Amino acid sequence: MIAAVARFARAALLPGLLGIAASAAELRPPPAWLEQAVFYQIYPQTYADSDGDGIGDLRGIIQKLPYLHDLGVTGIWLNPCFVSPFRDAGYDVADFYRVAPRYGTNDDLHALFAEAKRLGIHVMLDLVAAHTSDQHPWFRESQRAAKNKYTDWYIWTAGVGQLFAPNQQVVVGTAERSANYIASFYSCQPALNYGYAKPDPTQPWQQRIDAPGPLAVRAELKNIMRFWFDMGASGFRVDMAGSLVKNDPDGTATAALWREFREWMDREYPDKAMVSEWSEPHIAIPQGFHMDFLLQWTKPGYASVIRENGGQPAIFDRRGTTPFRKFLTEFEPLLAATRGKGYMALHTGNHDTTPRFGNGRDARDLVVAHAFLLTMPGVPFIYYGDEIGMRSPPFTVNKEGGYERTPARTPMQWDASPGAGFSTAAPERFYLAIDPSPDRPNVAAQLTDATSPLRAVQRFIALRRAHPALAASGDFRALLADIGQPIVYLRANASERVLVALNPTDRAVTGELPTEIDVRGATVLDGEAHTLHPAGSRSRIELPAVSYTIIRLAQ
Incomplete structure (x- = not known):
């Protein structure tokens, strides 16, 4: 949730959390299946409609599992799929x-779990932990x-006269009881009571x-x-994970809550996993989450990788004016702080992110x-349609509280038919309307094109799974990262070293590698x-415009 991210980010770098891990029980390592997860x-x-009503559904997703397996x-x-009035697209449960x-x-959801498992695919649900809908039976009773x-x-x-709560939205005069309630985001999303770390006397x-009250809510979440x-x-992706406990300026109480949940999972569900919408992996991971997303709202360096940020071109932009070093x-430092504890999650985008990954990029840029x-450490997340370069259309419509985020949520483009293969409905x-562009990308066309982004994604995932050095915990070392150089980094483990070189710019680039990088006998993957150019002391690598290479170095 965008607004909530801004509220809890301010606690990110405060030091109060640093001593918690040492005093708590030792956490189990992350489930082994996360090591090579994509x-x-x-x-x-908007993914796949199986019954022709114009809305995607679980049976539609089941029908597309073979595609995901092949990818x-x-x-x-899976974004929220629970009963909801859908005033915030299901984030109002x-x-x-x-x-x-x-x-x-x-x-149907049980069938999705079973069929996905048969194909070797794990399914994570979206856990909206911070609030419910104001139509939830719990809230209807609470307001009495x-x-x-x-x-x-x-x-x-304490009463309807209490109109102010620092950094919180107060909804006034709607309840039977003589009180106002705190809302998380929209007024229809009353905040669940996990308590105050430092209550105001x-x-x-x-x-x-x-x-x-807070103890009962915590038990119900479990x-x-x-x-x-x-x-x-x-497992679960946890929405607004860092904002449950109020007046928690150093995040200690919220972190302790999730630590308790992780210890419970380690005992009873050790093969399950959680990923947090926190964007503070040095906090979220040591205190219980197996993964934490980097989000563009709180991480300006990551925000600059794919999208223009503050008027500055993206790092992956043909102009080449923003250095990889910014990221x-x-x-x-975040990688060092989380090493051996869990994984950062890099993503192409999500339901809150516009413009989409494909906007302003052609097939070569996308590849x-x-x-x-798909060659970075951590666990990658691909937003549906980004594997083909779907774009955000220039919509102004607000659908179910999406507002400016709505263009990132259009129907999946399966083929070139008028309905893009999403549904048999008119x-x-x-x-939502499909992208009206006559050149909108689609799965069917890209499956038959060996140079397409989709086919490249298939190859990169296969490469990641075949080479442990490229997996989540493989070592990472940046070698070249400045303007005018190719982006070059080394991934390694005990058995292999893989060199990744990228040139997103519109011109050829050359860079000198460190003396210890010997390219003789290397294999192009x-x-x-x-x-x-093997040289006496330093080898050079040259890349043409908008290109990449992935090389296994000789041991």
């Missing part, structure tokens, strides 16, 4: 235990004047984290996770950018024309 994010509304992905992250009828049934089980499951002020409505784990879910300055994402009945 995830694919599916927005269920090589080993995991799916009204029943955490039941699939929304527009997507199917719980039996008479005290009941749910009275303290949400954050209520002048505000008795601010409860401690060990008060009965029940929700257990329910879906037992049905077959492989490394941010990335390398080079994918070569980067296009005017689609959840994938890539286009390049020139290696």
